[in-house]
Amino acid sequence: MKNTLKRLPIVLAPLIVLSGDLRAADPAEAKTIGRIVRERPDLSNFLQLLEKTEVGSQLSERTNIRRTIFAPTDAAFAKLPKDSLKTLLAPRNDDRLEEVFGFHVLNRSVPPFGLEKYAALQMATGQFLSINYQKGIIGDGKFIGESIPCSNGMIYLVDRVLTPNTDDLFQRLQKDGRFKIFTKAITASRQGKLFQNMHGLYTTFAPTDEAFGKLPKEFVDSLFLPENNERLEDIIKHHIVEGVRAAGKIPGYFSLGVSDVTPVSAFGQQINFKVNGDGATVDGAKVIEADLPCANGIIHVIDSVIPPVESGLLDLLREDERFTTLVSLLDATGLSLAVASSTEYTIFAPVNEAWTKEPYASLVRDSGGDAREALYGILARHVITGKHVSENCRPFSKLRTIHGAPIYLTRSGVDRRISNATITDTDIEGFNGLINAIDTVIPDPMELPEGDISTVDAIEFVQETLAKASPIYGKGEYEACWRYYTARGYEFLSKYRQFLASSAASELEGAIRDDQPVFQFASEAWASRNTFRKVLRVLEQREDRILDSYLMQSREKKRFGR
Template sequence: MKLRLYFVQFAAYLLVAILFTATGCERALQPVEPVRASGARVRVNQTITELVVNNPNFSLLRDAVVRAGLADALASGDLTVFAPTNAAFEQAGLDANAISGADLNTLRNILLYHVIGNGRFFEEGIQPFLNGLTTLQGQQVQVVRRDGFSVNGNLVSTPDIETRNGVVHVIDNVLMPPSASTVELALANPNLTYLVAALQRLNQANPTLLNQLQSGEFTVFAPTNEAFQRAGFTTIDAVRTANTDFLSRVLTYHVIAGRRFTTQFNDGRVMTNQGNAITLTQWPGRSTVQGLGNAMPTTILMPNILTTTGVVHVINDVLLPDARPLVSITNLVVGNPEFSLLRTAVVRAGLADALASGNLTVFAPTNAAFRRAGFADENAINNADLNTLRNILLYHVIGGQRYETSNFNELLIGFTTLQGQQVQVTRRQGVSVNGAFVVQSNVFATNGIVHVIDNVLMPPMGTIVDAAVGNPNLTYLVAAVQRAGLASTLASNGPFTVFAPTNAAFQEAGFATIDAVRNADPAVLTRILLYHVTDNRTFESMLRGGELLTLGGVLNVSAASGVRPTVRGRGNSRASNIVAGNVVTTNGVVHVIDHVLLP
């Protein structure tokens, strides 16, 4: 970058943006980690100007001082000067040609920012905590003596050169006066657009953090765009739709009160605004920060960027306050090949944005679950009725709360879904929802929690009677219910569980034709039918070996791990198999069986 352009655009924060861009190519004015040095006080019989003019290591400082017309000012008074070496100027992109072409006012401001005009501040008088010293430029530099003497996070390589009109401390970096707030700095940097988007998203719900960063003194660890992408935010839209509670928790974890330079990183753990600690470590040549949820320390790419409201350190990873992941439920689905059919369904139904925000509990069917439900491939999903598909998907989502498996118990509890109807969840013999087993639980996302299930949940379309009437394989059962006068009972609120014999089961039991059912003794039919009904919801997953009380007596249940349970009536010589289980209705559940149960 040519220096003339650099200085012309300084006031528009271009300097800040370049300084603040993560490493990876050559940049002007990049902060680097200082090398520690110390030394005893040295007295020279020269003015500060004479010291600079006569020392070849300060030839670029001399050129800058002469160009800015400050030679006389540095020859009198009682001053403290932080004097950058030639290497410091060159590292900042300021060689002799650049200095001669620099904007005069900008150059003068930079130089005056290195001069304290109200006395001699020797190393021994610097406190072990951060102190601001006002410069002749008008703004303060921050000095501290802790494991060495540093200014704005840059260690002084040679301190305490006492001259006739002050003291000189040699530094290995040019000090740049801050010209923007932390927020303005981020806005000017194209490599921090994801961070800016996160702050803007959070500001919609809670402006506290943004207001603090614009007014108070804070140290911010600023993740790059790549850091956000590695954390699961594959696009900036994923940030813009992220859960605001999550963003608040994570972003405040990147902020600590006050200014803290890397030279102060010997403190170990430091409390953040989020309430949990981060670990700050200074290594030879680099500094790191580690969150409680990060497996490895995060490298600081660009340290000690001073702003008008604090200090910024650009980092290469997002800091995690705990082990919970950073991606939304939508991103979890999109990124997992086991959910490719669910992803297709979500996109087809236009629910991707809805599953990327809020506070949700989602029961996510696998590809195998979709195939079992008749959705053989993506074409089947794309050809499905849109409203039906949307209702099915919303029936898998509980809004407003994230329920871990520890929130469930052995009692069957109904949870209202975004579709409007309830799903029934229990933790008996494993966690199940509407009888579908949870095969992977407690998958955390930024906006909720996911439980993977082995079957698609179908919203109930009517009562138990409606379900039977709509099934051509249960016409004998419907005729029996009508003959026994139980239709109104089984259409009431319930809840009930019905073991529903197929037409073939009735025929096997001696009802050769449907007319035989219609002409049967109502009392006999009533006694048989009530033996197929319980007064609660009992899914397959809840059937345990032993006795099951029905409205007409006791059934025997056989249940073993890995196989479907069977039921047997006291008058049956063999058990009935469940051929279609967990048919959910508005007032209960139906299990289709292959034999009539005899009391």
């Protein structure tokens, strides 16, 4: 027995050594972006960049990061001027090497069906790169071959080395050739520094020379006279906004047309973006080319000059033949004085045909007599204090009329309504507010006072939301389910926010915010569902005694989260 025990260490020692040699490598480490690049003979030049950069070493070693790489093939490097690669790899050009390599790296992993949804990308360098994956275009190059999934991201092969764009907005406009008058006006108005500012990001709406050609030549020439310097400055400032506002989608940024995204120009007025059957417009000017990347932002090319508005709401109503009846009633009731003031209002303006229906037609005929009081009450429900956009509004918003009554603005796809009246023309801007044309006079039901709304009402609302969303998800309609939760979330916050602590309300608002996902809608819907479940528990805990009383009376109702 003793002899056997003495021999055990000798037998175990080689087994321990063998076990160390035979340990399987982590499968994820064998499939990182860096290792896949090393295995491909057609990426040998790109591999040299990868091995010399800090970002590249991370792509080889780390499996807990997610990146997308646009890898130029050796044939792409062969298109460069002679010795370009050698120069780039020289030690003195390390910073330039990091920039060039970083311009081929996106700091997230995006599958092909995700890339199809994007118009531009912000690369690891912070610079923007245009993309049209469906047409196979990226920057000034093209996609070639297959996409390669890796354990820490994706690789796409491209036929050119992508060059970072160092031109600012003004330089890009100058080099384009279509914007000679616009760039001359930028210089004359002393706004060049704004367009060249590299400490921020901007979006420019750039009218072409043909756009200026639509204006009388005498007017355009007059803008460059010394006495009109201020006017020219105002016009130029209204063509640029702070921040990136793409017409398409850029990951990490909110696009034009998304709920609550209404850019304000450097002049101080909002830019109204609309999409219809004829395409996209800004302040009525057609967008003829969008999302041109620059070092400090993007450019949208437009076919008309968009000067800031100078007319007030009352003047706009008087100039529009659709609202002659409304204007006469505003004058008769004295509301025209308020609408003409500098106070900001949003007017939901019934067109003339809306006033031909009873009981309004009879009141209109007696607008100068005893009907004035009734007409004042009717008109007051169409005038909202403050400036509230309708085109790109939230799915559900509670507004207040000038006499304090709640009124609900809703958005579903292209349909926009105010208290169920269809909005036929949105966001006609005056210097003191907005006008929206509607097809009927808004009814004025007196709803339950807000002080009488209880936690039970809020609980029922959340329960109904969960119950109706479940079958939508069950049918595989994940995007529709997510959008349903979003709309119901805004409605809940409009009606029942007072029953939640600020932290819980903020969590719900964050969950329903339209952050423009392009895929994984099932995850978005599920996250929204979980947030609604949390809200339900908070409400139940807040008013447990009321809830218990309610459940005793309605035992047959299904209960969520209990």
